Ligand code: GDP
């Protein structure tokens with residue numbers, strides 16, 4: 001694969017600002033993919049179905065292309081970074097494999113929450129930033145105003161800004177030129193010991209885990225024996241190559257190059273983003289700043305049919321990187337797995353992929369964040385509500401409970417500022433502050449404000465993002481970073497059916513929300529639980545205190561009584577059906593609950 005000059009870069013942007021579209025244009029211009037004469041673009045870099053449906057890039061995808069400039073062949077390696085805060089750590093890792101970044105900002109929308117966070121990550125990594133305003137073909141675009149925003153927000157020199165439309169192709173060639181001219185070559189020495197930086201991994205049903213690597217030093221080829229700095233495990237390379245844009249085997253990967261390696265790595269959980277690989281027996285210093293991805297949202301996953309458990313567990317372990325897995329069993333739902341996700345989007349993407357790719361019917365319990373329960377002599381991390389102690393019971397010896405918080409920022413036109421503040425306060429926001437990002441324009445566009453506050457992570461894992469969007473008519477953008485832990489007045493809420501707790505439904509709730517949450521869930525349960533032969537009280541309790549209650553009235557004893565006389569066969573059939581459906585029931589105390597009821601309870605917000 002020719003490489004006289006190498007450029008490693010990524011395109012960084014807020015969601016929807018046109019990253020995938022620009023990437024497609026670059027691949028077309030360099031002849032890496034065929035030009036589509038019809039349709040806007042095929043977005044080859046967004047490979048997962050869920051990504052296409054949601055229009056976001058979840059997994060970083062990489063593509064190499066050849067571009068002629070100044071009479072030389074340039075190997076341009078595009079490293080596509082995920083476009084969501086859940087994957088902040090992976091964004092930062094993908095950028096570690098680059099020397100430059102194209103900062104793409106939609107000329108009609110302007111600077112948004114993630115534009116700011118990705119800019120800072122790129123800046124911290126010392127990357128050369130190429131500022132690009134996109135979508136200049138849109139009538140609503142305001143290139144001068146947004147250029148001024150780039151200058152005031154990031155200190156970018158307006159003379160460096162490129163103006164493009166990835167839709168019409170206008171100005172895109174200039175982006176390739178700027179990549180060649182402004183971004184420095186990667187460093188690296190062919191004769192130094194092998195040092196490969198793993199910034200992403202994919203899973204292939206036949207070959208196992210495929211790792212995407214950037215070669216810092218040395219050469220890697222088929223047959224090499226390598227080891228991971230983090231896990232110390234050893235592997236043998238079976239294939240190396242470049243993404244062009246699909247995998248294309250090559251004889252070796254050289255310093256500065258970006259490509260894939262296949263080896264005898266079986267499970268995605270062995271591939272740690274940010275890990276450094278070296279030759280067996282020739283250790284190197286790992287790349288700095290490695291931290292294993294940190295789960296921030298946990299949920300239980302159970303097969304609807306308990307016979308599927310082994311299959312489910314295997315497919316999760318094999319194919320899902322950055323998902324931590326532990327076994328869990330529940331009286332209500334049977335054997336399942338407790339999974340840790342990077343965030344709620346990560347969880348939703350996981351759920352959809354599992355349903356699509358493995359056609360498994362699953363139940364996912366309400367998401368929880370990891371809490372710290374501080375006792376006199378120790379601190380315990382709790383990521384499963386059923387394990388949470390009864391803090392109202394003094395015998396429990398709990399000193400305080402702490403929860404994770406985030407530093408959030410919201411960018412919104414000023415007329416929505418009040419609404420956004422209300423939303424934040426309703427979610428226990430503290431340290432609220434705001435300032436202007438620009439002063440608006442002479443025409444109809446209003447000034448942009450940036451609102452910052454700290455929010456408990458648990459408050460944003462359910463429907464915060466949806467509310468933010470709907471209450472700002474879609475104009476607000478949102479981002480957050482880890483804000484550590486904070487002491488909080490939290491307790492466990494349990495739901496009782498006929499006096500027996502349903503473990504899968506336990507929740508951790510802040511004191512200020514107890515009444516509302518208890519009431520809401522009890523009503524929901526009342527709606528979905530089928531009537532029994534006897535009256536069933538449905539209660540929400542915190543410690544010994546009942547917070548809310550509904551009563552499910554009894555149904556008539558004989559289900560066949562309603563069928564008109566003489567139809568013996570029909571009657572028999574009905575009794576058969578009833579027996580059949582009994583098998584799918586879970587018994588909580590004396591109450592029979594169909595799995596469907598759990599589906600309904602847990603799938604609605
Ligand atoms: P990403 O989330 O940053 O990857 O954004 P996409 O590339 O998926 O683009 C988001 C939307 O903007 C899509 O509907 C694109 O068709 C559209 N889009 C991207 N670039 C342009 C452009 O230059 N002009 C116009 N009019 N639309 C664009």
Ligand code: MG
Nearest residue numbers: 020055056057
């Ligand atoms: Mg995209």
